[in-house]
Amino acid sequence: MSGMQREVTFRFLAQPTDVNFGGKVHGGMVMKWIDQAGYAGAVGWSGAYCVTVAVGGIQFVQPILIGDLVTVHAKLIHTGTSSMHFAVDVLARDLTHGKERLATSCVIVFVALDGPDGKPTPVPAWEPKDDGDRTLQEYAQRLIELSKRMEQEVAQYRPPLRHEDVGG
Numbered sequence: 001m002s003g004m005q006r007e008v009t010f011r012f013l014a015q016p017t018d019v020n021f022g023g024k025v026h027g028g029m030v031m032k033w034i035d036q037a038g039y040a041g042a043v044g045w046s047g048a049y050c051v052t053v054a055v056g057g058i059q060f061v062q063p064i065l066i067g068d069l070v071t072v073h074a075k076l077i078h079t080g081t082s083s084m085h086f087a088v089d090v091l092a093r094d095l096t097h098g099k100e101r102l103a104t105s106c107v108i109v110f111v112a113l114d115g116p117d118g119k120p121t122p123v124p125a126w127e128p129k130d131d132g133d134r135t136l137q138e139y140a141q142r143l144i145e146l147s148k149r150m151e152q153e154v155a156q157y158r159p160p161l162r163h164e165d166v167g168g
């Protein structure tokens, strides 16, 4: 039921196909897991088809190795009209030693659409319940501001796209 499921957790083992030549999981693979967990959270919250629009504050803190137990935890921390902002932590645990460590964290933003090729559609509003929630919501809002400033910065240096550049 939409508006009821705030958190999603994926848990699996890091496999040889996930790692680079140095034996560490590719950053791109970690981002794929983040995208998938965020997508599951966004669809679970909104009950609609969702697309990724932004990722902010991503930090690769520690590597993930083959055989580590990986936990990807996505938690809704802010909703706009059609957007849902999830704080995602990726944790890794060497099963032989048992200690879990933070590998990667970020905030990922999804927008609910009224169909796979549709337009943004409203999502159920989420309200913070305690000070911890309020702190996370403020963090999401600060990242939106930073993202807008970054877009303005990038726009100054990106040449305008021509019609033929986009395959039209």
Ligand SMILES: CCCCCCCCCCCCCCCC(=O)SCCNC(=O)CCNC(=O)[C@H](O)C(C)(C)COP(=O)(O)OP(=O)(O)OC[C@H]1O[C@@H](n2cnc3c(N)ncnc32)[C@H](O)[C@@H]1OP(=O)(O)O
Residues within 6 Å of the ligand: 035, 036, 039, 049, 050, 051, 052, 053, 054, 079, 080, 081, 082, 083, 084, 109, 111, 116, 118, 119, 120, 144, 147
């Ligand atoms: C039925 C099929 C089943 C399939 C099931 C199988 C799938 C099983 C595997 C799934 C695995 C995972 C999948 C992941 C999902 C993808 O990876 S989707 C692919 C990557 N993403 C895209 O292609 C999206 C491309 N972007 C777009 O199409 C357009 O930007 C959008 C999202 C339609 C928005 O259009 P727009 O005209 O910019 O709309 P606008 O009203 O201005 O903004 C909408 C909202 O986005 C927010 N926004 C826009 N830009 C930003 C930004 N940079 N930062 C923050 N917020 C932003 C706005 O603030 C606004 O928020 P609200 O105020 O409504 O809360």
